[in-house]
Amino acid sequence: MHRSTLLVVITFVFITSLAFAASPIQERADRFLKLANAGYQALYRVNSEAQWLSVTDVTDAHDAAAEATGKAYAAFNGNPAIINEARDLLTHQKELNEISVRQLKQLLLNAAEGPMTNRELVDKRVEAETKQASILNSFEFKLNGQKITANDIDNKLEKSTDLNERKAVWEASKESGPALKPNLVVLRDLRNGVAKEMKYPDYFSLEVASYGMTTDEMIKMLDGWMATVRPLYLQLHTWAKYKLAEKYHQPVPKKIPAHWINNRWSQEWDGLVDAANIDKYFEGRKPEWIIKTAEQFYTGLGFSPLPKTFWERSDLYPLPPDSKRKKNTHASCWHIDLENDIRSLQSIEPNAKWFFTAHHELGHGYYFKAYTRPEVPYLLRTGAAPGFHEGIGELIALASSQVPYLQSRSVLPADFKADKTAFLLDDALARSIPFIYFSCGTMPHWEADIYAHNLPADQWNARWWKYVSDMQGIEPPSPRGEEFCDAATKTHINDNPAYYYNYAFATVFKFQLHDYIARKILHQPPQSCNYADNKEVGAWLNNILKKGDTEDWRKVLKEATGEDISTRAMAEYFKPLQSWLEEQNKGRQIGWE
């Protein structure tokens, strides 16, 4: 080789190695993040184990353990050394790769849940959180002095046509509110306190920061979604109240009394469409069959079976009536160690509602599984946004409710003739449109009021019912004073604060994903299609899931569907209903104003 050529080659090698060698700042970040990830995963596991025990078997000893590990978890995540190093490295953001920047930001979000710059405050928060969970998870509902489970409440509201009985059951379901309120008032200040310690204006703002949004931006997005589907909601509301008035032999009211609706919070309006009621097809089936069929949904798409430990460690079925054990009755799915220890907590009974819920919960489980890979650091083993996690669950719940799928799994007979309008109407009522007004309206507005706007505690129930009334068009069976705290009867208000708008996001998002899958992959009508055993659908979904939180949620959504977040797909899905409802509602007073 000629000498000058050699010189050129050496210079080239030198320059390229400089370009590819990590900068000192990147090296510092890599070393720091390696340690931070290891510590985070270790404490996450220890804490999750203790939290799991405390919600599946509520005892003083389990509460004490959960409180201790909660403090240890915060002591690591909120350690000033971690906060300072993450902040300092972020001042060099431009010199760092994207995945490092995302981890550093996540470290600061985690720290803000328990910043040890104010240890006393953090300890108090952990203690109050543990206490609230314990009250919630061990609360015993009573009807006429007799113990009644949450499933029994739901089943009674599903079946009873006696309005006096319905009112009594509905009122019984609100009894947990007064028990939960005093400590929720304490928690409001403690949650705001930790957020403020890290310079967030309030706790609601800290939670929406996962979307890169402010409280006002989030509320504006939610209000926008409500506005776009309002004409359809007003038609559905009108149709439903006439239907219910007929069912209960009552005059047609302006707003719908809450105890007329099967759901305790009127969040979903199940059981209004007889021709779409498929509960009878679940009678006599085993709860085990429900969860196995849900797993089969995912394995059919090409995902691997759930780990053996899922079946050994999950807590999936209701407790026997004489059981001394107390457990949380709301469904959830847990990534205990951010590796392969995945568990679900449910109380599955053989009905349609639990069938869809089981599909939803495994959506979380399969999301965990997909991003559990070396390329995704522990700190980013979460959804691209929290609403993505809920959205995947909701997408599969939607897919699991469609007639061709139910037929392919022999839930419905092969010759079942579906009344398409009835099923679409039930889809809207039971899984989508009224839910938008609860999840975009009542819940986030009320929580923004208590956290961001410091609503005095003696106005909490009045404000709750103002939103239920104005936004959902629902009224309580009789006046509800401040001796009640009806918001606190909703699980998430206690143990998943400032989170519920994620289900609103999930609802809008699920229709976008579903629309893409139905039209572009399956070439079937979105209102009636079948994902069963389609590997292409699985591969497409896996592309979203496997990323975890390594990329911005807007980019992930756009790359997958070509769209930004919007109600377009949801509105198109239900378009055939609008004119049908207008026809049915001819001559009726629309809405409640």
Ligand code: X8Z
């Ligand atoms: O809480 C849930 C899931 C657990 S992540 C069962 N959902 C919301 C609720 O029940 O209020 C699913 C949809 C709405």
Ligand code: ZN
């Ligand atoms: Zn969920």
